[in-house]
Amino acid sequence: MHNNLIYLTADRGKVDATQLSDIEWARLVVDNRDSTRRRLVKCAWCWDEDRVTHWMKTYSRRNGTRVIAHQAGEIADHPYQALESDEHKAYCDRVERVGVTEGFQARREARADDGRTRSDVLLIGARHVSYEMQHSPFKQGYGARERTRRSLAAKRDAVAWHTDSSIIANGAKVAMLRSNQARLPQIENPRYQLRILGGYREVLVWDCTAREGHRCLKGRYSGCGATHVDTQPSAITLDDFIRQAPAGLVLPVRPLDRLGFWTTTHDHQIWVDHFGEASPPGGSGVGPQRQSERQSDGHSRRTAAKDHAPVAPQQRTDRPQAVTRIPDELIHLQRSAVEERAQLADLDGEAYDAQWKAWRTAAEDFHAAVTDYAAQGDVSMSRYEVEQAVKNAVRHPDQETKALLLRA
Template sequence: MANLVWHTKFGIHLDLTLDDLGHPNLPNLWSIVYDTDRLYAARDIPVRERDLQCGGICQEAGVTAWMYLRQRANGRREAVHERAEDEERHTAPMTAEHRAYQERIVRAAEIGGFSADCEVRTRTGRRGWIQTDTLVQGESGLRIGWEVQLSTADTHGPRSVRSRAARAAKHGITPAWHTDRADYARRRDAHWTRSNNLPAHVIARTGDLRVVSGFRALDFWRCDGRALYRCPDTQSRCGNVHVTPKPKDVLFDDLVRQSAAGLIVPIDHRDGSSTHRFWVTSTDRDRLEDHRHDNTNLPPLPDSEEEDGPAGASRRRPTCRPATVPPASAQHMPVRLLDWNSSAHWSFEPQPCRHCSKPTNLLDDQGEPSHKVCAEAATGA
């Protein structure tokens, strides 16, 4: 049985859990479709010719599954599949471990002050919908759709992980896939996280549950003689700044709450020709965005300045423009770039720039938050 029916002739979904079937502008809709179906049955018209199909899991899987209607003595409305194998598609058993993960996600979210619910259906138009294992309602309308995958997952078709994750993201749900299988954690079709294979009673406990893969800390480093890593682009030191993701453990409950708060986010990180998908802190994500917009083709500094300043001077592209425009006479003056290569000019917590009020991680010589270009414009450097 299913609660969502697709009427092929009317071209609409019928939600049997609602009195108006989801169409308040069509009065007596249930009586019309039910009486019509009973009339077809009385005339021995085959089920496949009665205009009713499964509009839920079967339709999402690309299967045409015909249905008929019935109404219990207590008034309960039901849609029944014509074929038993279609019916079984809706009654796949849920393991105790899967259920324990769902309950833990809901509990962790609610402790953090967020609402969450299991097996949530989200409309995606007239003919589609998304069913999420556990949906967490986060900050500022953020929605995290948790999918717990402990069994075999399709790699192709409408029910594949890639397809389901893409559909969720398209309709405003951030997909979060969690597993206990190491081979799934290495896949790149979604932002996978993994915990160890544990029994249901351990997953359900209040104690720590550790995520052992899928969360990274980003290491930003300059490719010079002091670097600990090999240059990813050349056989020698190129002098540019590179990014290396490093595995880092995080507690599952913290991941649930901080992703809902927007403090942990999914990213796609390119490494050569490969794209890796994992979760990082929002601070690392912002630093990575700044790094991606760096101008690595800036002209070199004059020889005199290279000798006076420290090696590897910053060539970061400014992330904003100051609100004030210098006088016309100053616009024709040569500009000398400030050298903020020292780590003393970086703050891990973004703060409003003292000049333009836009967020920045940079600090000026007085330790005040300031974009480099703002400081240059303000001092006339």
């Protein structure tokens, strides 16, 4: 159902029409037959956003579907939107408070130019991060993947989905943060730590030998000799995540994948260097395997010989074919940010805090310059591709050219 959030007159307040009983809905349809004269049902979206009153038509289709529609000639219908609970509002209040305290802009219920893309809280720093708190199951036809795709198309750098329900997190088809369940007083308490239990991971890199202590992703007990990249759960609080995401210090990996996750910029770069921009199947470097393949004990001579044979690291073949030059200013700004971060190593106390602010300022300057450059009309690359290519150029200055290389 579209336009599901409505205000009912006679002091009944804001309700979700999908939650009305069949008897209540049937009575409302009869009472609201002449909608513009009776003035019983008002569009909550139009009123909350623009303080404009639109009296809605209410009726049922033959298949029993409930319909709430604008009058002819008024604005287009709105997508389904869950009624905000007290806990949902408290989470958004907390995110807004933490973001503003950290120096970011925070906009509640921010809508993009298309009028259909809405963020619970839009955090604006070096990056535009749309925070979405999900307390109820996703509705069919307007799920997390579609909403994330629309938000990214609306020039928002990332969408941070968050829930405190394991059922919702497991059923989501996007990268989603899951925290411990908390009651309303705990959410409202700024000293209570809301810990992220899922969706935030650390990237691991190891040479696959028997001495490393990691299980070979290809199922060889003695190791395959290749370099493996995998992930493991890591810890962060919701407040720290909000402090870092708009500054570009944490980034999403595979945001439109249910196995996607968030990680630090350092670990994100390791992942991109190993797998490229495309995501590996199954969440690892080798893809899903049958159980018998993963637990093969290699007792035969052929398998034993294969297990002990060294395997050369795979060469990446996804190098760009065509190149274009990017202003050296971007490389200079990223190099400055890297140098500022390196100075944090031996500091503590007030000196560390001062240097951390200097690093954050340098990082924000770099991200702002990347955003401005990617928005130019003659640049065919996305902002993400520009950012990653600049970082690769700074990390590997002795490659084919010291300037930035990008696909045309």
